[in-house]
Amino acid sequence: IDIRIGRNDQSGRIEIYGAIGSRASVRKEDGKVIIRLPGQQKPDLGDLRSHPPIGISNADVRTDPRATELVLTVQQGYDTHFGRADGAVFVQIDPHDHPATTTTPKPDQPITVNLQQLLAGKAADAKAPAAAAAPRLPVVALDVEDNGDGKDIAFPFDGPVASAVFRRGDAIWIVFDSEVDLRLPVELKDGTTVQDVQWTHNDGFTAMRITAPSTGSLSVQNDGLVWRVRLGGRPLTDQTTDVAITRDDSSGAPSLNVNLAGATRVAWIRDPSVGDRMAITCARGPIKNLKSARTTLEATLASTAQGVVVEHMAPDVKVVLDGDLISVTRPDGLTLSPLNPNAKPDDSKLEYKNALYPSTVNADWSAKPEEGFLARYSELQSAAADEAQGGANAPTKARLALARFLVGQGMSYEAQGMLDLIVRQSARALDDPQVRGLRVIAKMMTGRFTDAQSDLSSPSLATDPAARLWASYAEAKTGHFADAVKDFKAGSKALESMPVAWKMKLAAAAAYAALQTRDLKTADGLITYAVNQDGPPLEKLAAYLIDAQIIEAMGDKSRALGVYEAVSRASEDRIAAPALMHAAMLRFQLGRAKAPETLAALDSLRYRWRGDDTELQIISSMGEIYLSLGRYREALEVLKTAGQQFGDKPQAAQIQTSLNQAFRNLFLGGMADGMQPVEALGLFNDFRDLTPLGADGDEMVRRIVRRLVDVDLLDQAGALLQYQIDNRLQGVAKASVASDLAAIYLMDRDPQKALQALWNTRTTLLPKAVMQERRVLEARALVELGQPDKALDALGNDVSPDGSDVRADIYWAQKDWGKAAAVLEKQLGDRYKTDKPLALADEGRLIRAGVAFSLLKDQASLTRLNER
Numbered sequence: 001i002d003i004r005i006g007r008n009d010q011s012g013r014i015e016i017y018g019a020i021g022s023r024a025s026v027r028k029e030d031g032k033v034i035i036r037l038p039g040q041q042k043p044d045l046g047d048l049r050s051h052p053p054i055g056i057s058n059a060d061v062r063t064d065p066r067a068t069e070l071v072l073t074v075q076q077g078y079d080t081h082f083g084r085a086d087g088a089v090f091v092q093i094d095p096h097d098h099p100a101t102t103t104t105p106k107p108d109q110p111i112t113v114n115l116q117q118l119l120a121g122k123a124a125d126a127k128a129p130a131a132a133a134a135p136r137l138p139v140v141a142l143d144v145e146d147n148g149d150g151k152d153i154a155f156p157f158d159g160p161v162a163s164a165v166f167r168r169g170d171a172i173w174i175v176f177d178s179e180v181d182l183r184l185p186v187e188l189k190d191g192t193t194v195q196d197v198q199w200t201h202n203d204g205f206t207a208m209r210i211t212a213p214s215t216g217s218l219s220v221q222n223d224g225l226v227w228r229v230r231l232g233g234r235p236l237t238d239q240t241t242d243v244a245i246t247r248d249d250s251s252g253a254p255s256l257n258v259n260l261a262g263a264t265r266v267a268w269i270r271d272p273s274v275g276d277r278m279a280i281t282c283a284r285g286p287i288k289n290l291k292s293a294r295t296t297l298e299a300t301l302a303s304t305a306q307g308v309v310v311e312h313m314a315p316d317v318k319v320v321l322d323g324d325l326i327s328v329t330r331p332d333g334l335t336l337s338p339l340n341p342n343a344k345p346d347d348s349k350l351e352y353k354n355a356l357y358p359s360t361v362n363a364d365w366s367a368k369p370e371e372g373f374l375a376r377y378s379e380l381q382s383a384a385a386d387e388a389q390g391g392a393n394a395p396t397k398a399r400l401a402l403a404r405f406l407v408g409q410g411m412s413y414e415a416q417g418m419l420d421l422i423v424r425q426s427a428r429a430l431d432d433p434q435v436r437g438l439r440v441i442a443k444m445m446t447g448r449f450t451d452a453q454s455d456l457s458s459p460s461l462a463t464d465p466a467a468r469l470w471a472s473y474a475e476a477k478t479g480h481f482a483d484a485v486k487d488f489k490a491g492s493k494a495l496e497s498m499p500v501a502w503k504m505k506l507a508a509a510a511a512y513a514a515l516q517t518r519d520l521k522t523a524d525g526l527i528t529y530a531v532n533q534d535g536p537p538l539e540k541l542a543a544y545l546i547d548a549q550i551i552e553a554m555g556d557k558s559r560a561l562g563v564y565e566a567v568s569r570a571s572e573d574r575i576a577a578p579a580l581m582h583a584a585m586l587r588f589q590l591g592r593a594k595a596p597e598t599l600a601a602l603d604s605l606r607y608r609w610r611g612d613d614t615e616l617q618i619i620s621s622m623g624e625i626y627l628s629l630g631r632y633r634e635a636l637e638v639l640k641t642a643g644q645q646f647g648d649k650p651q652a653a654q655i656q657t658s659l660n661q662a663f664r665n666l667f668l669g670g671m672a673d674g675m676q677p678v679e680a681l682g683l684f685n686d687f688r689d690l691t692p693l694g695a696d697g698d699e700m701v702r703r704i705v706r707r708l709v710d711v712d713l714l715d716q717a718g719a720l721l722q723y724q725i726d727n728r729l730q731g732v733a734k735a736s737v738a739s740d741l742a743a744i745y746l747m748d749r750d751p752q753k754a755l756q757a758l759w760n761t762r763t764t765l766l767p768k769a770v771m772q773e774r775r776v777l778e779a780r781a782l783v784e785l786g787q788p789d790k791a792l793d794a795l796g797n798d799v800s801p802d803g804s805d806v807r808a809d810i811y812w813a814q815k816d817w818g819k820a821a822a823v824l825e826k827q828l829g830d831r832y833k834t835d836k837p838l839a840l841a842d843e844g845r846l847i848r849a850g851v852a853f854s855l856l857k858d859q860a861s862l863t864r865l866n867e868r
Contacts, residue, residue: 001043002571005053012053012093014072018315022277023270024089026082033072033080033091038275041068047569055080055093083203084268137201141183150193150216150232157225162264162282164307165220165229168271172210172218174229175307177264177282180206193231205267205282220306222285229305240287243308245294245301253333254368258301258326260288260308266321278302279310279319281326297335299328333368356497357466358437363499365408373409380405384418392426396435403438412445433460440470449474465494469506476509484513485522500535507533508543515550523550541570545579552586561586577609578617585621595625620655623662632666632675636687663690667700677707681716691728698724698733705740714748725761735761736770742777751781776802779810788814801827812848821852821861832868 001020006013016024016035025036037043040063048059055078060071072091074080082091143154155163155176162177179201189197196211212231221228221236230236244259262284270277287306294301298314310319310328317334320327328334355362369376383398399422406415419439422429429435436455443452452474461467468491475484488510495503511526527550530543548563564583570576584601587593593601599622606618619638626635639659666672672680684691684704691697701724708717721741725734738761745754758778766774775794782791788810795803804827811820824845831842838846846865853861 001037001041003043003045003048004569005048005051007051007053009054010095012055013090014048014053014056014093015088015090017088021088022315023275025270026089026091028080031074033074033082035070035072035089035091037068037070039067043068043070045070053093054078055095137179137181139183140180142185142188144185144188147230147233149234150230151188151190152236153188153229153231155227155229157227160225160284161227162262162284162307163220163222163227164267164280164282164304164309165218166280166302166304166307166309167218168278168302168309168311169273170211170213171271171273172212172229172231173269173280173309174208174210175267175269175280175282176206176227177204177267178206179204182206182208203267204265207267207269209272218305220287220289222287224285227285237287240289243288243290245290247336248327253329253331254336255327255329255334256294256296256299256301256336258308258328259324260326261324262288263308263321263324263326266319266326276311277313279313281308281319281321283307298330299334301328354434355437357464357494358433358461359440359464359466359470360437360494360497361407361441361499361502365404366410366499367408376405388421388425392428394426396422396426396429396432400434400438403442407438407441407445412442416442416446430458431460433464436460437464437467440467444470444473447477449477465491466497467491469494469498472513473506473509476513481513481516484510485517485519488513488526500533501539504530504533504535504539504543508539508546511543511550512546515546515553518553520550520553524554538570538572538575541567541575545575545582548579548582552582557586557590561590573609574612577605578614581605581614581618581621588625595629599625616655620658623655623658627662632662632672633683633686635662636683636690640687660690660692663687664692664696664700667703668696677704677711677713678716680704681708681713681720684720688723691724693728694733697728698737701737702740705744709744709747714744718744718748722757725757731763732766732770735763735766735774739770739773739777742774742781746777746780746784749784751784754781755785772798772800772803776800776806779803779806783810783813808845808848812852817852817855821849821856821858824849824852825861825865 002017004015004017006015014035015021016037020037020039020041023038027034027036043061045059045061048056052059055075056072057075058073060073062069062071072080074093078093078095080091080093082089084090138158140155140157143156145152145154153174155174157176157178157180159178164173164175166173181201182199184197184199188194193216194210194212197208199206199208201207210231216232217230217235219230219235219237221230228236241261246257246259248255248257258281260281260283263281264284265282267280267282268277269280283306289306290301290304290308293303295312299310299317300312302309302311308326310317314330316330318327318329320329380398380402384402387394387396387398399418403415403418403422406412406418415438419435419442422435436458439455440452440461443449443455452470455461456467456471456474468487470491472484472486472488472491475481475487488506495506498506507526507530511523511530514520514523514526527543527547531540531547533540544563545567548560548567551563552560561583564579564586568576568579568583570579581602584593584598584605588595588598602618602622602625606615606622609615619641623635623639626632626638636659639655639662667680667684672683675683681704691700701720705717705720708714708720718741721737721744724737725741729737738757742754742757745751745757754777758774758781775796775798779791779794782788782794783806791806791810795807798804798807804823808820808823808827811817811823827845828842828849831838850862850865853865
């Protein structure tokens with residue numbers, strides 16, 4: 001829905017264009033202006049709500065089963081008026097003291113008639129005379145007579161008036177270019193010839209809609225100041241002139257010209273029974289009609305009894321009146337049949353001529369053939385088929401001519417198919433630079449940038465500078481920015497041979513690539529070239545989008561924000577969505593928007609425009625904001641989607657790096673230390689595939705396990721280590737982590753599982769420290785299982801502190817006090833020679849050694865311990 005907003009210090013204006021706008025209606029209700037849009041719509045009111053025009057305090061949306069209503073709250077001290085212009089509905093907001101704007105257009109401007117209340121205004125409504133209080137309108141009392149087969153209706157005016165009369169379905173329309181107060185006699189509506197009547201006046205017109213059987217005839221007669229309309233029966237007069245319709249190709253965009261003598265104004269009227277709009281041109285007498293309708297794909301000139309009516313129009317069709325000449329046209333021209341359907345194409349235009357640079361696009365290729373598309377296509381196709389009969393050694397000129405024609409007419413997929421057939425029939429065609437060049441063009445226009453590399457790298461295009469331009473474009477689109485800048489410079493001399501739209505696209509893509517390589521000087525020069533081209537408006541907006549990014553990179557963020565906001569109003573989301581994304585981030589960085597507001601804006605854009613670099617940038621920006629807020633889960637979730645959807649893009653690799661780094665910072669850098677252990681475990685489990693291999697991954701898991709053990713969450717700690725063993729680790733790392741798992745099982749008093757963890761991960765060539773740790777754990781598990789002899793066998797000759805502790809425990813359990821005391825005293829070593837206090841573990845060993853010597857009644861040993 002194309003909503004446009006005008007703002008200044010004194011007044012404001014809101015316009016709704018397009019197919020929805022052309023079918024909208026406006027009314028006032030309790031100090032509010034209601035714009036009713038047909039169907040269930042979702043208008044984007046972000047700009048209207050954040051920057052409303054003067055006089056509007058609020059904008060809201062409400063719906064019912066048939067329509068969507070845009071509700072505008074008008075501030076006190078302001079007046080509104082509304083209407084239509086150029087197929088758009090508008091609301092004008094002015095202060096009370098603002099000079100009233102006349103609603104009567106100039107004679108050469110289209111006039112709109114508001115038929116909102118048409119169906120409600122009944123002819124027999126007794127309240128009608130009291131309804132008009134404001135300026136008194138001329139009264140026209142209708143004179144109705146029965147002619148035997150129908151009715152004659154006379155409209156006597158006080159002055160000359162133009163009219164248009166025509167039938168549409170079961171309704172007869174009678175339109176005059178003057179506002180009058182019609183007085184309808186009761187005999188007009190008889191239920192047979194005339195079943196119903198509605199009429200209205202507005203904007204300098206009066207329109208009447210009569211429901212009548214479609215089988216009756218319709219004729220019109222003008223007697224000076226009196227217009228007569230006959231429904232049924234013989235025609236009122238045979239003296240009618242059929243309006244002349246001619247084709248106009250002088251501007252390059254085909255249009256239809258209608259010569260209507262005495263034409264006055266064009267009224268844009270919406271048919272309440274159909275919902276579409278009509279352009280009705282009234283004319284003064286004598287009678288001028290169009291007996292047979294003329295239909296094109298975009299508009300229809302309906303048959304009329306008087307005047308001219310254009311209906312069934314595409315949204316961009318324009319009807320312009322200049323004197324007696326009515327022009328029916330559209331920006332790209334109407335689709336009309338060839339001037340001479342039987343004309344043969346000029347053979348010189350069918351001939352394929354080699355381009356100066358094989359991969360250059362010629363602007364003339366897109367021109368519409370004078371003889372018509374089908375005639376040109378048929379001839380080219382016939383010539384290509386005849387040529388292909390020659391086999392592998394046949395020339396390729398005719399088939400290349402067909403492929404070039406298809407490229408020019410926007411049928412690049414079909415052109416690529418034609419070129420593939422040439423190569424399939426003769427592999428030698430790949431040595432022809434003309435074939436390679438057209439293949440490059442067709443693939444570029446269908447977005448197959450990677451596939452085009454095989455053609456671009458062909459030796460046959462090595463001397464073609466235009467091929468370097470295409471290579472630059474493809475590299476910019478696929479993220480190889482340094483190569484893109486280099487190739488653009490190599491092919492720059494071919495740039496001026498390209499059509500203006502492609503000049504802008506190629507230069508803008510190279511500017512973006514230079515921006516990504518931080519070559520701001522080159523980027524600024526290229527984008528200046530692009531925006532100064534007189535090309536299509538949308539391409540210019542796309543160039544301005546890149547220009548804003550360059551301005552932002554240069555440090556002028558406020559100016560860049562203004563450009564982004566201007567570009568964000570583009571009619572195509574491929575341009576508007578990235579502009580909105582950059583604008584949202586800049587407002588956040590400049591402190592003009594808070595994080596929740598920015599995240600909401602980015603999240604909505606994420607689903608509005610998907611599948612390219614814009615979505616990747618949105619994902620990256622959202623991840624950064626989530627991390628800054630400490631919302632780690634949301635950050636990881638949004639960043640992870642980039643790798644799932646865009647794994648083949650270089651930018652996705654950067655986001656994957658950011659994702660991995662965020663995970664490292666959480667579980668290695670200490671960012672997750674402030675989380676509850678269970679919460680940290682849940683986060684780790686949900687993203688455990690991000691765990692790095694090697695020492696960092698092992699350390700990450702150990703840190704989480706230690707936190708779980710500290711709060712006695714032994715089952716969760718064991719499950720985490722078991723997953724690592726089963727799915728991620730091999731060799732030494734697996735054996736080392738299994739040792740940690742066995743220790744946890746021992747703390748959980750499950751020695752059997754501890755043994756299984758150790759035995760299932762047995763391997764050779766382990767480091768001495770790992771082997772020693774595993775022996776100690778195995779021995780301790782065997783002790784707890786009541787197998788001390790096997791525990792001693794497992795320890796072997798281990799005399800390490802941990803091994804000695806286990807050995808002492810075994811002897812203690814066997815009540816072998818002598819051996820236990822000897823091991824414990826040996827562990828104490830020469831500690832008695834230092835003045836430092838004993839460590840807690842050594843205190844325990846000293847006490848246990850003393851107990852053992854006491855049980856042995858070894859007084860000498862007790863004395864020795866005491867003296868030390």
